[in-house]
Amino acid sequence: MNVTQFRRRGNSGRLAGCLFVTLLSFARPTMAADYVHPKYDFSLIQKIAVLPMENLSQDQQAGERVRKIVVSEILAAGVLDVVEPAQVNQALGQQQIQNISSISVKQIAELGKSLGVQAFVVGSVDTYERVNVGGGTFAEVAITLRALDAATGTVVWSTSKSAGGAGFFGRLFGFGGDTMYEATQKAVHAAVSTLFQ
Amino acid sequence: MHNTTMTVNRLATTCHVPSSAPRALFRRATCHVPRATCLFACLLAALLAAGFAGASRAQTATTLALLPFENVSGSTESVRIIMPLIEQNLREKGYQVVGPDKIESFLSRNRIRNTGMLSRSQLNNLRGEFGVDFALVGSVDLFYESADNPQWGVSSRIVSTGEAIVLWAESAGRTGGDYTGMLGLGTITSGRDLAQEVVKILFQTLPPPGTRLASPQHQKATGLRVIGSRGSYRSPALDSAPRWRVSVTIFDNASERRGAGRILADVFSTALFHHGRFDVIDPGEVNEALIALGRTSYGGMDIATLRDFKKRTGIDAIIRGTVYRYNEGLKREATTSPDIALDVTMLDAESGRIVWFAVGERSGDDSQIALDFGIIRSMVPLIRRTISEMLDTL
Numbered sequence: 001m002n003v004t005q006f007r008r009r010g011n012s013g014r015l016a017g018c019l020f021v022t023l024l025s026f027a028r029p030t031m032a033a034d035y036v037h038p039k040y041d042f043s044l045i046q047k048i049a050v051l052p053m054e055n056l057s058q059d060q061q062a063g064e065r066v067r068k069i070v071v072s073e074i075l076a077a078g079v080l081d082v083v084e085p086a087q088v089n090q091a092l093g094q095q096q097i098q099n100i101s102s103i104s105v106k107q108i109a110e111l112g113k114s115l116g117v118q119a120f121v122v123g124s125v126d127t128y129e130r131v132n133v134g135g136g137t138f139a140e141v142a143i144t145l146r147a148l149d150a151a152t153g154t155v156v157w158s159t160s161k162s163a164g165g166a167g168f169f170g171r172l173f174g175f176g177g178d179t180m181y182e183a184t185q186k187a188v189h190a191a192v193s194t195l196f197q
Numbered sequence: 198m199h200n201t202t203m204t205v206n207r208l209a210t211t212c213h214v215p216s217s218a219p220r221a222l223f224r225r226a227t228c229h230v231p232r233a234t235c236l237f238a239c240l241l242a243a244l245l246a247a248g249f250a251g252a253s254r255a256q257t258a259t260t261l262a263l264l265p266f267e268n269v270s271g272s273t274e275s276v277r278i279i280m281p282l283i284e285q286n287l288r289e290k291g292y293q294v295v296g297p298d299k300i301e302s303f304l305s306r307n308r309i310r311n312t313g314m315l316s317r318s319q320l321n322n323l324r325g326e327f328g329v330d331f332a333l334v335g336s337v338d339l340f341y342e343s344a345d346n347p348q349w350g351v352s353s354r355i356v357s358t359g360e361a362i363v364l365w366a367e368s369a370g371r372t373g374g375d376y377t378g379m380l381g382l383g384t385i386t387s388g389r390d391l392a393q394e395v396v397k398i399l400f401q402t403l404p405p406p407g408t409r410l411a412s413p414q415h416q417k418a419t420g421l422r423v424i425g426s427r428g429s430y431r432s433p434a435l436d437s438a439p440r441w442r443v444s445v446t447i448f449d450n451a452s453e454r455r456g457a458g459r460i461l462a463d464v465f466s467t468a469l470f471h472h473g474r475f476d477v478i479d480p481g482e483v484n485e486a487l488i489a490l491g492r493t494s495y496g497g498m499d500i501a502t503l504r505d506f507k508k509r510t511g512i513d514a515i516i517r518g519t520v521y522r523y524n525e526g527l528k529r530e531a532t533t534s535p536d537i538a539l540d541v542t543m544l545d546a547e548s549g550r551i552v553w554f555a556v557g558e559r560s561g562d563d564s565q566i567a568l569d570f571g572i573i574r575s576m577v578p579l580i581r582r583t584i585s586e587m588l589d590t591l
Contacts, residue, residue, distance in 0.1 A: 060451075061451045061519075061521050064519070065521065065540070068540055068542070068554065069556070071551065071554070072429065072430040072551075072554040073430075075430045075432075075551060075554070076429075076430045078433075081550075082551070084497065084500075084542075084544060084549055084550065084551055085497055086497020086498055086499050087497075087499050087500060087549065089497060090497075090499040179558050180538070180558065181538065181556050181558040182558075185556070
């Protein structure tokens with residue numbers, strides 16, 4: 001190998017390296033933090049209720065929109081029965097529970113008995129917005145979900161997922177990307193999938 | 198059908214064979230009813246049996262009670278402009294019309310304010326007063342008077358005054374720009390002229406008078422079910438469910454547009470009617486039932502309400518939804534493309550279970566193919582397109 005060939009090889013290697021680093025800089029890390037209780041018997045859960053989501057985003061409707069999609073995704077799995085949200089809301093009203101984030105174990109147990117469920121899904125909508133990147137706007141959704149055993153209030157499952165944002169072409173050219181619904185559905189689907197693995 | 202069977206059975210019992218009669222007599226029973234009468238009754242029964250099954254939901258319409266369309270457009274002029282055009286169009290099609298001017302006193306005596314949604318009892322009263330089997334109700338969903346690009350959106354239904362079943366439904370909407378042709382010519386700039394076009398489109402599918410009106414039959418897809426939106430849910434129970442009576446409640450409105458929930462209920466009822474899977478009961482029946490029960494559909498209906506509701510109305514399933522974004526594209530400072538975002542849930546009125554859930558999100562630009570071709574400029578057609586995609590998952 002002569003010097004010219006080495007330099008050409010070196011140049012092409014550097015080019016490949018630069019390209020790799022460039023591509024890596026456009027890659028979006030997805031938050032993936034899943035927890036499944038190692039000793040909990042999930043076969044005990046036949047019916048589940050999804051409580052209202054805590055909404056940490058700027059969109060006032062985000063909590064309910066995400067909640068409905070969570071209900072739909074759990075139903076679509078075909079494994080569990082899900083209490084219709086209006087029933088849950090009525091039960092919450094009857095027990096005068098206004099703030100889900102401060103619900104006590106006793107209240108969870110009573111709620112579980114009244115709805116006939118073995119577990120609850122609670123969570124938060126952490127991000128629900130359209131962001132401007134590269135001249136375009138892109139939907140970004142981030143959620144955190146947990147499942148609580150209805151009898152003890154123990155966290156038996158937990159996950160955080162996000163979806164959407166600007167991909168490679170979005171950052172370069174400002175187009176593409178998911179709608180708010182698509183990003184939400186992807187995040188929820190990814191989250192709920194970890195419950196049924 | 199039941200009465201027909203009873204008639205046949207009653208005739209059959211009058212022809213009996215004495216138990217002690219010789220074997221030969223079993224071939225011919227002694228009959229006290231003359232043969233001609235027997236034959237006539239059998240023929241009548243056969244005709245009734247053949248006709249009744251199809252006629253239970255199919256009726257012929259020649260006379261319509263035309264109720265004033267409900268104004269959800271926000272414009273005070275819209276109903277005044279469009280009602281004469283609707284009445285004229287119906288008469289030109291050959292229908293006999295009991296016009297809004299004759300209906301007015303009936304409405305005030307019966308204290309009917311929502312003329313776009315009548316309950317079964319109100320429809321029965323209408324039938325009793327005017328002798329009509331059908332009422333045409335509707336709403337003006339959009340009217341935007343603009344010197345360069347007016348817009349209209351209307352929805353309409355023919356409802357039987359006996360059972361409050363929807364027998365025909367349609368929604369139509371156009372902008373003046375939809376008629377722009379080559380070199381920018383052809384744009385309709387007059388709201389009234391555009392109204393005439395929209396009314397023609399609205400009644401394009403209206404059958405001629407004397408034709409049987411009936412709910413369309415759903416054509417089951419023979420290939421793979423098209424899942425238009427991932428994340429929708431459809432209960433397997435729907436595969437074996439009989440032809441349900443279904444109604445749509447006024448959507449919860451989380452958008453900035455006043456009346457959006459009402460518009461969605463109307464257009465969704467139209468789309469559901471065309472889907473043909475269910476018998477669609479007029480939303481007015483739902484409205485009245487909820488008022489009578491002292492309940493509201495806002496925020497959801499609990500199982501006790503659903504069961505009371507089913508007992509009162511005979512409706513098997515309720516469709517309710519939320520509209521999150523309803524942008525008609527009329528704001529000058531924002532995009533001129535309309536867009537919509539909503540979700541719907543269908544509940545089994547007996548069990549309270551969710552049997553269908555779907556989300557729809559669309560803007561007028563989404564269907565753009567090249568240049569401006571394919572863009573949906575008007576709100577009502579956009580809503581119809583969005584809902585049709587959602588119904589593909591049902």
